[in-house]
Every structure is written in C-alpha cells, then in structure tokens.
Amino acid sequence: MRLVFIHGINNQDSTVGEIRDNWMSALLQGWKDLGLSPKKPYSAEAAYYADILAAASDGRNAAVEMGGGDVSSGLATEFLRVYSEAAGVTEEELRAAAVAEGLDPKVVEQGIPHEGWVIAFAKALERVLPTKGKYIAKLFLRQAAVYIGDPVLAAKIARTVTSQVFERKPDPTIVIGHSLGSVVAYRLLADDAFAGRSFPLFVTIGSPLGVDMFRPILPKKAALPKPPIARWINGRNKVDFVTLGKAITRKSIGFDGIDDITDVIDNEADRHDIVAYLSSPKIARAVFEAIENSN
Template sequence: MRNTTDTVSVLYVHGAGNKPAAEDLKRAWDDDLFGKDMAGRTRMVHYADLLHRRPGTITADACGADGALAALVSDALTDGTAPDPETAAAEAAEAAEDFGAMTAEQQAFALSLTLSMAVRAAAPVAPTALAVAGPGAGAAAVSTELLPLPGPLRRFLLRQLLERLIPDANRYFFTRAKEQIRERLRTALDSVDGPVVVISHSLGTVVAYDVLSEPRFAGRPVPLFVTLGSPLGYTEIQDVVVKPLRIPAPVRLWMNFADRFDLVTLDTTLADDFRAPARMIADVPVDNRSPNNHASCGYLRTGRVRSAVRAAV
C-alpha cells in the first residue's frame, strides 16, 4: 500500500550473499535496529532471489557466539563446502556455471577486486579513521594500528566474505540482473510518498548509490542515506558505479559507518571520494562486534547507527 503521509519511511537494502525471504529478513533488521517489529514503517528491498536459486534461512545469530562457532566448525569440517552432498554439488555446479559464463572483463574485475581485498587482509596494519570528514574539512585524520587477528583467521574471514561478495558483485555489474535489482529499489521508492531513509549494507550500498543517483529521484526527499560496511571505497567499484562520484541529489545527509577491521571497507572514509556542494558525508567509525566485523547485524546494533536512524525517523 502506498504511504501518503509525511511519516518518514525506512527502506532497507541488503548486501551480498544468499538471504532469507524478504519479510523474514525485514523483521531481523527491524529487531537489530529498533528492537521491535516496525510493521509498515520499514520495508526490505530484497534482491537475493535474483542471484541465488534457493532462499536462505534465519538460523543461528550471525553476531552471537553460537553462530560464529557454527560457521567455524562447518568450515573446518567441510573445508568451506556444504555438508550435504546434494547441496554441495548444486553449489559447485552453480559456481562453475557462473565462472564459465564470465567474459574477460568480468574475470578481470573479479580478480582485481579479490586481490585488493586479499592485500588488505594480509597487510600488517589497517587504516583507522579518527575524524568525521565534512565540507572543507580536508582528509580525515588517519593513523595506523596493528591488526590483531592472526593470519589464518584473517584468511578464513576473507574467504567467507569473498564467497559472498565477489560472485554477487559480478552478477550485479555485468549481467541483466543489474537492472532487475535496481528496479526493486525504484519500485520501493515509488511505493511511498514523503521522506525516505535508506539504510544499506555491503553490496546494497552500491545498489542504493546507483539508484539514488538517477535523475528521476532528484526531487525525492531522502533526509538520511546510511551505508554500512560499504565497498564504495574500492577503486574497482568506483570504476563501475554511476559517475561522477558525488552525493546523490536527493540525499541531505550521507552517514557512512565502517569498522576498521571490516575487510570489505578498503578504507573507512568516503567523504574524500564523493562530494556535493553544501552537503556532506559523515564518515563514522564504529565497532562491529560480529565475528567477521562485516555482518549487517553487528552494524545495526551499534549505538551510533541506532541513534542516527532513530533521530531521522
């Protein structure tokens, strides 16, 4: 039903990897961010079904010890493959089909982005943003801090992230799925009147940036655009998103939240890459306490994200 009030609506845009059904995922994000079901105030822009053959399920809490232990044990026992032989065979066939269908351009993109992430994971230091950058503020102050994770654990986390991000990013940028995914967000934006807060995670931040940059939405009131664990700092990603790199016209404030140990965030600041007169990106460092420092639940549960969204809503 179309919202015709001035109430601020919230649109969620999920990240890469297979996901549960839209309503299940929406309720999970509601709970992580607001601590309750927000009913019609929020909506999940769901596109995982366009990229994966079967929906995922809500299982153990990805931000809790049980979920982390289950992932580690599963990976150790199966070397990253699914324990069920039929599922493993189906996933292997899908991966082989995807790779075989890649053009040279797609393979080059996947290789370059994978290497960039691998270099960051292997680096002995990680950039740490110490300031919030705004108009005229110049580059955020940056220092370096030793990455405390041991090499094997960093490699495990990197593999987990790459298995989800790289295939879906390739499909988004280089197949007909791109327009289908964008259309899901366009439809959601068209379904409500009044102000809209857009909250996006991982690959979803790229989708949201591309759609909000379209001229048709220039007059759409978006008081707050939230990006969580965004890969928009990667040169490879910037090369294939909508240009010029700038804050989308309808966005009044862009808040970019990043954990300095999140391997998907090459650097934790976007304000030095995306600009617009009289508007700003607030690059906000947060502590994502999920096991891989990238999970959406970890970002949505942080006090800074919750405070920013609740103030806007």
C-alpha cells in the same frame, strides 16, 4: 517516514520478512539501549534480490563465468585482485587454493585470477583468506564479483529493488544499505531519475564503496546528490574486511561530505554483522533523529 532496508550478500536463505524483522529488531535494540522511542510514525520494508544474486553466482548461471575477456569480467577480476593483495595472498597460495577447489592445473597456470573462472577463483580466495587472519563474509567475493562483472545482472537487481520499495511509494524515506546492498542503493539514489525524491538520511554500513575499484560502476558525481540525499552516514568496523578498513571519500566516490562513523559495536565473531551495525549507538541515534525531524 518510511525505512527501506537493502540487504547485501548471502541472504538467499532468508525471506524478505525475516530480513526486515531482523534489521528492525536491531534498530529497536539500539534505541532501547539509548532510552529512545520514536514519537513520529514510521514504517519499515525491505527489498529482496538475494534469489537473483544467488542464482547468478552458483557457478552455472553467471554470464561472467564464461569469461571472454570483456571489460566487465575484467572489473570482476580486478575486484578479486584488490582483496587478494589487501590480505597479502601470494600467487603461489592462490594457485594452490584454486587447485584445491578442483580447477585444472593447466587453467591455473594461465594466471590468477583467470577471467573465464571468476567464481571459481573467488571461492579459492575465500578458502585462503582465513589463513591470513582475514575473515570475510561468506559468499561476499563470489556474489560481489558477479554483480560487478555482469551489468545485465546489476540492471535486473536495480529494477527489482526499484519496483519493490521505490516505485509508486511515498517519501520521505530513510534508506539503509548493508554490504553490497550499499552499492545497489547508492547507484539507485544517485541516478537522475531519483533527483525529485526525498531521502533525509542515507545509511551505508559494512560498505565496500570506499574501495577505489568500485568507482567505474558508480554514477559519475562531483558532489553529494543533494537532492535527493540530505545526509549520508557510513558506519564501518575498521576490521570489517569487506570495507578494507576504508572510509568513503572523494578518491573512491568522487566527492566529500559523507559522515564516517567507526565507533560501532564490535561483534568479534562477525565484524560484518548487520545487527551489530544497526544497534550501534551513533547509527541508531541518527536514524531516530531523522524520523523525529520529519514533517
């Protein structure tokens, strides 16, 4: 059995080895707490696209930053709108934060968020959210908005992840995606090119896939892609703002059948913490059982 880890946002300061070891350590701790130790063999590897995502969202290289009012940048601005409204941020508050970020007041007057300034307005929203008691993972809005708004970037990330952990690699495979990585992972696993693969367990944690506005960029499926996914569990902390507290349902993704797990370890300092998610008993046990039930 292979374990494949697909990271999310803000991992550009970590190496692929550090990500793999950190995630595996969290799982091992979860198993230890449960008194479990896999008897079946398994290996662990991580995909790595953090450098690509960071370069695209630094405010200089991102195609979506140039705006132009196309459909893609419209999705990025709608994404920011959804999170802004969920936090109860007013237009006035966001305008003030945008000016504080150094945007020209004349640009701000054109509307929030303005399609030509997606990254700058994401930074402005990140600035004001803590004043609303909403602590979101660092860089989530910026990096997620760029990913959503730039299909060329998303395709590059998909190719990178595929070549690293799927191409010419054996199955069965347990795939675990955190944060934006859950979106990257699902888009791959639901692609027709993966229909012949074997994924006994797909784990999403801290996932924004329950947020309706992601649906336009997802494969159109009327049922759980089975095969290749035999079982899908989604772990979410109800106060992890990245998830907006939402389960992944038919409304957001097009079908039912995803096991929703909200009984997770609560790291109050970081509700989006990968270590807390992976060491949570129900998630750790599900991964353990998938390994032990493998042929």
